[in-house]
Each structure stands twice: as structure tokens, then as C-alpha cells.
Amino acid sequence: MVRTILLAILGVAVVSTAFWGYQEHQEKNSILIKAENNYQRAFHDLTYNLDQLHDEIGATLAMNTKNQLSPSLADVWRLTSMAQLNLGQLPLTLMPFSKTEEYLFKVGNFSYRNAIRDLENEPLSESEYETLQSLYEQSGEIQREMRKVQSMVLDENLRWMDVELALASEDEPLNNAVVNGFHIVNEKVGGFSEVEWGADMPQLQTNDEALSESLNGDEITAEEAKEIALKFCELENVEAEVEETGDGLAYDAYTVMINDPEHEANIFMDISKKGGHPIWLLQDRQIGEVSISLNEASDRAKELLEKNDINDMQLVDSKQYNAVGVFNFAYLKDNVRVYPDTIIIEVSLQDGEIIGYEASAYLTNHRDREVPEPAITKEEAIESLNPSLEVMEHHVAVIKNDLGEEVLTYEFFGVINNDTYRIFINAENGHEERVEKLDNAEPVYRSA
Numbered sequence: 001m002v003r004t005i006l007l008a009i010l011g012v013a014v015v016s017t018a019f020w021g022y023q024e025h026q027e028k029n030s031i032l033i034k035a036e037n038n039y040q041r042a043f044h045d046l047t048y049n050l051d052q053l054h055d056e057i058g059a060t061l062a063m064n065t066k067n068q069l070s071p072s073l074a075d076v077w078r079l080t081s082m083a084q085l086n087l088g089q090l091p092l093t094l095m096p097f098s099k100t101e102e103y104l105f106k107v108g109n110f111s112y113r114n115a116i117r118d119l120e121n122e123p124l125s126e127s128e129y130e131t132l133q134s135l136y137e138q139s140g141e142i143q144r145e146m147r148k149v150q151s152m153v154l155d156e157n158l159r160w161m162d163v164e165l166a167l168a169s170e171d172e173p174l175n176n177a178v179v180n181g182f183h184i185v186n187e188k189v190g191g192f193s194e195v196e197w198g199a200d201m202p203q204l205q206t207n208d209e210a211l212s213e214s215l216n217g218d219e220i221t222a223e224e225a226k227e228i229a230l231k232f233c234e235l236e237n238v239e240a241e242v243e244e245t246g247d248g249l250a251y252d253a254y255t256v257m258i259n260d261p262e263h264e265a266n267i268f269m270d271i272s273k274k275g276g277h278p279i280w281l282l283q284d285r286q287i288g289e290v291s292i293s294l295n296e297a298s299d300r301a302k303e304l305l306e307k308n309d310i311n312d313m314q315l316v317d318s319k320q321y322n323a324v325g326v327f328n329f330a331y332l333k334d335n336v337r338v339y340p341d342t343i344i345i346e347v348s349l350q351d352g353e354i355i356g357y358e359a360s361a362y363l364t365n366h367r368d369r370e371v372p373e374p375a376i377t378k379e380e381a382i383e384s385l386n387p388s389l390e391v392m393e394h395h396v397a398v399i400k401n402d403l404g405e406e407v408l409t410y411e412f413f414g415v416i417n418n419d420t421y422r423i424f425i426n427a428e429n430g431h432e433e434r435v436e437k438l439d440n441a442e443p444v445y446r447s448a
Helices: 002-060 066-088 098-115 126-155 160-168 177-190 207-214 222-233 294-307 360-365 378-382
Strands: 240-244 253-260 265-272 278-284 313-321 324-333 336-348 354-358 390-400 406-416 419-426 432-437
Touching: 002 066, 002 126, 002 160, 066 098, 098 126, 098 177, 126 177, 160 177, 207 360, 222 240, 222 253, 222 265, 222 278, 278 360, 294 313, 294 324, 294 336, 294 354, 313 336, 324 354, 336 360, 336 406, 378 406
Parallel strands: 336 390
Antiparallel strands: 240 253, 253 265, 265 278, 278 354, 313 324, 324 336, 336 354, 390 406, 406 419, 419 432
């Protein structure tokens, strides 16, 4: 009898294990199929973007009026942005593709700068038309090479998951048709003759590279990095390990791993070698039920900034995600919000502990800057707004425009049909710099 019961239990266990294993296998397959589909979509969209880019640049060469040329150049900028977006979704991070990325960045920047300028009073010069002609020829070469890669993918039914595995593998030589095709595209772009982009063309720069150039101060040791991290977290007599970040980042830093026994959690921090600046923090822990308000949590975030001598910061946005409060602070200069200088802090709404900190934007952009007086009044700026917008709040703010340049603006918060918008109007010329639709509070659904 006992033997029969044990065999029955064992049989149920085997069936349950098999069913669990089948479910796990199905879920894994589903994830892989979804990833493959996303890669395929991004790749074919990228190829289509490059087809359109070549055609649109060609169209600009036949245009001579502002009414046609400005929208066409704006379309070139839009297509380069879409191409960069799709390129960024492909698993090419382990493969050098920087030449093509920089080329798309420069084409987009060149077209945008000329699309927004007054072409009636300042038409394209002969040199700029020569640049467009060169871009048309070069984009045609990229188009042809990408078509070859696309043809291989379709004819041989190649999978992007295999590309990802090939790139992650350290086996040499690397032999993958897609990878080889992208290498050819990148090398061809690198061999293009330099075109005249204009004297004010910025260089493509990653966030890490920009941060590396902005960091200042004396270099610190690993032991000093540990002390800075413990002081920042207000911890004493706890275990902490320090490692150098290695070659993967453009800036030199120490990663500090702290064991916080009080919360049975680990805290990870990056501290810059130059100057010993905390760059980011993440506390890996479970968050319990909400016991403090979002307002109380924002006070904890402000205290962190004040204790670390980060002054003149204004809370500009706060959100709650389950039991976590997320707070955005911007530097305040002469009562002007400086949005490039931002810090994001996450606070547990269970106990008010700091569980996240991100200061790379602040460290990259913060400096002693002169903020000019607005050339137009608030009332004049309001005239540039949609008449249907009911203005609820306004500020003066510095933001970065689409060219990465800092501009002084009027910041308006307003409502149209129960939707909330934030609109930035250039404080020098009244042009609309940016329009953002803000998220409304999400409804809470409860099971019956």
C-alpha cells in the first residue's frame, strides 16, 4: 500500500516536473522568437530608411525654393533619426560600427541646421549644394551595400540570434555573412572623402565621452572611493569591495559594492577616479508596503543633495512607481531652471531609504554659466502657444535643442481636453522649441 502511494506520488512529481519543464521551454522559445522578430523588423526598417534617405537627398538637388527645400531637408533629418533608432536596436554593440553611426549623425545635423534656417534670405551656397551632391552619391553606395546584406538575409533565411551569438563568441576568425556585410558597409563609409559639413558641425559623442571630458579634480585611490561611498550611503563598519571599471567606459571610475546587513541588500556605486564624484547608485533589495508619502520621500532626496553639498537644486518632477518614488532635480540659476544639469533620485516609500541615484547629466553639464535675460516677455511667448491651451504654470528654463545647443526658453504647463502638456518657447525669438505630452495618473485596477 505504502509502495503504491509512493509510486503514485513519484508519478505525479515526474508529470509535474515534465509539465514545468515544457512550460519553461515554451516561455524561452517565445522570448527568443520575440527577440528575433524585433531584430528582423529593425533590420528591414533600417534598409528601407536608407532607401528613402538616398531618394530624399536626391530630391533636394532638384529643388530651389524654400517651400519645397526646407520640408525636404527636414525629411532627410527625420529619416536619419529613424535609421539611427533602428540601427541601435540591432545586436551590433560588440562590432565596430561607429563610422556609419557618425555618418548618419552628421547627415542629420547638416540637414536639420539648413532646414530650420531662412532659405529665402540665406539660400544654400554652392559649397552646400556640393555637400548634398556628395551625400547623394555616398548614400547610394550605402544603399547598395545594405541591399546586398538584405538579399543574403532573405535568400539564406539568416537569423539575427545567430549574429548575436557570433559576435559574443571569442572564436576567430568570425565568419557570419551578416556581420561581414556590416563590416563592409562600415569600412566603405570610413573610406568616403570628407565633405564640407560647415564650421559649426558638432562631433558625435557618447554620454560617457562627454562625462569623461567634464570630470574635474584630483585622482583618488580605491580606498578613498570606498570612504566616499560609505559616507554617501551614511554607513559605517560594513563590508565593501572596490574594483576598477575597466576598459568598457570612456571615463575612469571605481565600482564599489557594499553589503548592507540592515536591509539584507547590496549597494552598487560608481565613483569617478577624477575628483571622486558619485556617478550612480543602485540598491538591490525588496521593497515592502508603502508607509511614507511621496512628499516625505522627496524631503529625503533633498537631504541627500544638501548633505553632499549639491546646492541650488529644485525638484521639477516626481512620480510614484508602486512603492518607489522617483524625483528629478534641476539646477536653479537666478530662478531659471537649468534642465541639462539634472539629478534623478529614487527613494523607497517603505522606509525612506535612497535606493537609486543618477548624476551623470549633472556632472557632464554643470558649470558656472551666465544666463541671459529673455528678449521677449512672457505675454509675447504665450502668443506662440495654441489658443486652446489653458496655461496652469510657467517658468524660465534652459534646455538643449535638437542640435544639442543650450537655449533660454519659457516653460509652460497647460491643459487641452484633460490632457496635460509642457511646451518650451524660445525666449529670444518666440519659436516653439519642444512640445511634450505629460503622462496622466494611471488608473489603479483591482480584481473584484
